[in-house]
Amino acid sequence: MKSLINYRNIRFTIHLKYLWLFFATMLSMSLLSSCEKKDLEIQKGVPFEVSVMPIPKQIANGQTIEIRLAIQRTDHYVGTQYFIRYFQYDGQGRLRFDHKYGFLPNNLYPIPAEQFRLYYTSESFVTQSFTVWISDNFGNEKQLSFQLNSINR
Secondary structure, eight states: OHHHHHHHHHHHHHHHHHHHHHHHHHHHHHHHHHTSOOOOOOOOSOOEEEEEOOOOSEEETTOEEEEEEEEEESSOOTTOOEEEEEEEEESOEEEEETTTEEOOTTOOEEEOSSEEEEEEEEOSSSOEEEEEEEEETTSOEEEEEEEEEEEOO
């Protein structure tokens, strides 16, 4: 009788090991299949271009010129934000946004629309040069350079 009980214990243990092995295999297969690399391409942001309408090549001290800009992108993603900053490296002048407020050099300002206007007012009698950078919140950036020759009035 003792050998019969011992045989049943051994048989139960073997069945239990096979059952455990089966469940472990099923669990590992489900984990591996859920971790497979999907063929999804996640694109952060969309490259863009900036178009600028022609501007005068000359400016007098105290004169204001309008610079019309438009951001052109191929796709539209919710949450894309655009920013502007500028730096003037020759002459003196003031760059404003839609006649509202003047920009401080190298400060970042949000752009509320994809089509906008900047206004540059000369404050010197020499040639003025400045650069405008337009960037988005994904790290894409475009640089625009402007040079205005001084004229005497």
